[in-house]
């Protein structure tokens with residue numbers, strides 16, 4: 184049954200990703216941003232002023248508020264699980280930024296809390312909403328190009344010493360839970376597993392090529408992913424490039440190949456290349472390499488809540504990319 188009451192929202196964490204959530208909420212009908220939270224008082228106050236809502240430094244003050252139905256988690260990775268467990272326990276709907284958690288133990292605690300809550304848990308993998316991703320998934324499912332043979336994802340981005348020094352949580356195992364795999368390229372790992380399906384085995388390795396001595400975690404990783412349907416995935420991701428290149432994807436079928444380049448999707452078939460999709464308009468303030476799907480995902484999450492339907496990128500779904508990242512670490516450790 185459709186719930187017609189206005190939904191009250193809060194956002195915890197007013198850092199780099201905060202504006203995308205706040206702007207998406209401002210553009211949604213039937214939703215009101217009621218509170219913003221940041222442990223840094225100046226960030227909380229500024230966000231509250233900008234979006235005309237109350238601000239606080241303590242997220243626990245929003246737990247008992249009956250008018251807050253949905254809480255967005257835009258906090259460092261090591262805080263996702265503990266905050267989400269408390270909020271779900273209080274019956275709130277929680278939309279957490281990726282990754283689901285910093286460790287598999289924390290992720291499983293979170294899944295248990297979600298299973299016992301009247302609230303929903305959603306994970307922000309907004310790249311699943313990009314037009315090329317949607318089209319690739321449809322073409323895999325329709326079988327119109329024959330069987331899926333192999334796929335690859337390449338992410339070459341730039342994160343330098345200044346980026347890591349600008350926060351107190353990035354670059355450390357205890358707070359980020361990993362490096363380029365857990366933070367930047369987890370979206371591409373998620374797409375590879377979403378397209379390829381159930382994973383049979385993973386071999387990979389991680390290194391710190393240029394940020395050694397600056398970060399504890401890896402800046403570069405590669406993996407070979409074998410899927411249960413016999414398809415093979417190759418992945419390469421690094422923060423050691425000097426620019427943020429658009430993510431490249433290739434999906435090879437028996438009768439054609441899909442290529443994502445500069446956010447456009449092309450079909451290569453019968454010696455001809457055809458443009459299938461161009462990038463959607465960039466959302467306000469979005470860095471192009473983050474994708475443009477935040478607004479679509481947030482709107483969809485609220486539709487599911489309003490219509491009492493289970494949101495599809497839930498905890499179990501969010502766990503898959505994280506598990507893939509953790510399997511690449513385990514494989515790398517086993518080989519070193």
Ligand SMILES: NC(=O)c1ccc[n+]([C@@H]2O[C@H](COP(=O)([O-])OP(=O)(O)OC[C@H]3O[C@@H](n4cnc5c(N)ncnc54)[C@H](O)[C@@H]3O)[C@@H](O)[C@H]2O)c1
Pocket residue numbers: 195196197198199200201220221222223226240242256257258259260262280281282307309350366473
């Ligand atoms: N989906 C995407 O494309 C995308 C892009 C960037 C970041 N992210 C994710 O968003 C999350 C936040 O990343 P960011 O880049 O905005 O980080 P950030 O460091 O810029 O912001 C995090 C904010 O959380 C606040 N914070 C820390 N501890 C807190 C606490 N106990 N209570 C309340 N606030 C607290 C910090 O003061 C900071 O303002 C991460 O999970 C990150 O991976 C996702």
